[in-house]
Amino acid sequence: MNPLSTPLLTDLYQLTMLQAYFEHRMTDTAVFELFVRKLPPDRNFLVAAGLEQALDFVEQLRFGDEELGWIERCGLFRPQFAAQLAQLRFTGDLHALPEGTVFFPNEPLLRVTAPFPEAQLLETRVLNLIHFETLIASKAARSRLAAGAKGLIDFGLRRAHGAEAGLLAARASYLGGFDGTSTVLAAHLFGIPVFGTMAHSFVQAHDSERAAFEHFASVFPDNAVLLIDTYDTVEGARKAVAAAKSFRMKGVRLDSGDLEDLSRKVRQVLDAAGLKDAIIFASGNLDEDRVAGLIAAGAPIDSYGIGTSLVTSADHPHLDAVYKLQEYAGRPRRKRSTGKATWPGRKQVYRQFAPDGTFARDVVTAETDRQPGEPLLHPVMAQGRRLATPPLRVARERAMQQMALLPAPLRALRTAASPYPVEISAALKALADEVDRATA
């Protein structure tokens, strides 16, 4: 059993509800939508990500022998339930925002149309995947906005929340604008460019820094980025320069201290030795705000390694992402819980543009209510069969292009005075009133 794809990676209530749906033959078509209720602090937009992994999960969804054995043994379900689960496959349709789409609250990222039990069962894992990758792509986009054309590398695996978080953070941060990752498995599975330097342990294990640098460069003669802050950074730079007489040093890495001051001093040491092409790589508790500060101060840093703050989305490690029933058996539905009311029915989002091509406003409306602009939701699975989706680098390009088309105030790291306009259409409001009257 693979913990990443087993349907037991779900909330118990999905299974208890499924038994009830089966017993009462509640298997009519249900429509669920996955959306974000509101933006976190300091966010003006989000970047859709995680659809590919969600499609993998949905396509492969089935209960195998180990899962069915647990269902039979756990004592919570009636005997016929396991046999019903054994038959279950996803046979429905999915519509989604393509990965890399810039989007806003109340806009569905994903619409699921399927027999009720199938659609219900997707909730936990599909949210788990799309929530996380969207969180990290949106966080990465902030660093890209701060860093301009400077290099950005994901260094976060060790403090990501487990294996899949580390792996998918590498993917989502690349999608959101990073240049690569240190995570080897992400290079292997997703073709993301992989980068690495050396650790302090490498330097410490040698009798001197210079010996460590010469040793590393002898093994990687064209590609050595030397870590120079183990004992004293500027002194480390001098030792790197001295060692570099015998090889071509690609650059140095600073991982502690006052990076603005140290980068200037190290740049002087490198330039004085004629190593104008040697790059300065900076890391150590960085985030988009520190990168913006270093760039504003003119620190001569070429590339940034960002770890923990990126892969945990440290300033706000979650989105208010939900998966809600919008229609069942042909009737639109909504909940009215305090502070958590939803808009009913199957929806589409239209994006309208200003004359200069920038984004002007989005309209969220009923699927059947054609509006001016470009529809954002597209079919990605039909009757359980996956349709072609673009590769990761195309999704990354989409994200970069769309971020460039945002009104300038929305590209800032702080909340803009005016949020991007997302209009709920008259048709949708009328539908909500109608649903309320019917369930009053």
Place this chain on the structure above:
Amino acid sequence: MNPLSTPLLTDLYQLTMLQAYFEHRMTDTAVFELFVRKLPPDRNFLVAAGLEQALDFVEQLRFGDEELGWIERCGLFRPQFAAQLAQLRFTGDLHALPEGTVFFPNEPLLRVTAPFPEAQLLETRVLNLIHFETLIASKAARSRLAAGAKGLIDFGLRRAHGAEAGLLAARASYLGGFDGTSTVLAAHLFGIPVFGTMAHSFVQAHDSERAAFEHFASVFPDNAVLLIDTYDTVEGARKAVAAAKSFRMKGVRLDSGDLEDLSRKVRQVLDAAGLKDAIIFASGNLDEDRVAGLIAAGAPIDSYGIGTSLVTSADHPHLDAVYKLQEYAGRPRRKRSTGKATWPGRKQVYRQFAPDGTFARDVVTAETDRQPGEPLLHPVMAQGRRLATPPLRVARERAMQQMALLPAPLRALRTAASPYPVEISAALKALADEVDRATA
């Protein structure tokens, strides 16, 4: 290839350093220690967790055909490297704090003693596992301190950072004092008690709330916790009471609105109907502070479901956990990077107790420097072979017992005026001076 156990789930520099170690025959014994440099805000202690998963990883560590194929094809390494990796197994010793141990900054959770390449290679994934579970066990402990004897259930899977985060958050939060989880896979793999109620979609899909309640209870006649906030909470309670004439209702769940006010009104409705034993379950953007507030206000809530804030450790989603070389080839080592200096050599931690049995102070010292008190690090792997470790429920009991032995101010949700005393021994300070003179 399993993404959860493959050695390609690592930072690239671990592999480049390994090639350099192999080429220069730097395979003498290295000692690394994993520790936390400082406490996050609002934390007075941490709870050790994740050792079991780390031991699984270390025991199974090997490069298979798919991994070796990538190493050969990626163009970064010399031809003989893949053959060297094919032979690599972990043959060293591990010492660790038992899971559930309450610990403090600068105290090693794990000490790794092994040939340098083996010990180096563990860094990324072992940190990834122990960092995350310790983060979540420590966060869960705060809810347990706030909740007293009330029920606490992990509801976080959907907004955990991927599959492994959801699964291990269930484990770590149980270890830190929760009563169970909604994550089915955690019940199957770890034997953790599993709980569930129903979702709003279940209620919405029925023509009336009462029909939904009666339907659910007919399928789960002894175990129905009814979700009553889909439209109007107090009205929902009345419908639940009406429906419950035909079955034994276990309780109701509130998921939105003013939980203090609503829980009182709902309790009145239940009591007036003679349902004194029906429990009130509360959920919806809860964390330890909100639980403490509801309990202080006397809200009649029996059990709390906590999700996102728990599994992301939302107020501080990371620890300053590191894995540092402390000795190589018989010589103690340390780094002196600004703000990141380490204490050198193999260490042990002794815990000393007050006459009433509460924790008085810890002393961090050299392994060979016997101090009064109880040594906290124990052998858990010898020459690559795993030693017996206690089951999860014993670790959970240890955590509960140790939290009860903390001085009272350290059991608060805010930072205590005086931190717990962790003394660096004279022997360790003398060793650091000696190392500094040798590398000056």
